[in-house]
Amino acid sequence: MIELTLSILLLILIGLGLLEAHYHRLALAQLPIRIHVNGSRGKSSVTRLIAAGLRAGGFKTLAKTTGTSPRIIDENGKDRVIHRLRSASIGEQVKLVRN
Known part of the structure; x- marks a missing residue:
């Protein structure tokens, strides 16, 4: 049960990191x-x-x-x-x- 909880938490954190990286790249693209x-x-x-x-x-x-x-x-x-x-x-x- 602990492994499942930690795995879900890890997947959420990875997803949030990928989302932040995506929005950061979009913001950088706005700087000519x-x-x-x-x-x-x-x-x-x-x-x-x-x-x-x-x-x-x-x-x-x-x-x-x-x-x-x-x-x-x-x-x-x-x-x-x-x-x-x-x-x-x-x-x-x-x-x-x-x-």
């Missing part, structure tokens, strides 16, 4: 351009410069920096601090894409 900045130093500065250049070129732009002081830079160039209750996670990215 995505730029990923990678490296060990200077990522926040590069992200800000790229976002400013795209805004100046007339693109609607949203940028996110992580690190010691994570922020979202909105389409007007205004910084908004991200208040985390725990460490950074991939769930933070999923929520950002959905909004």
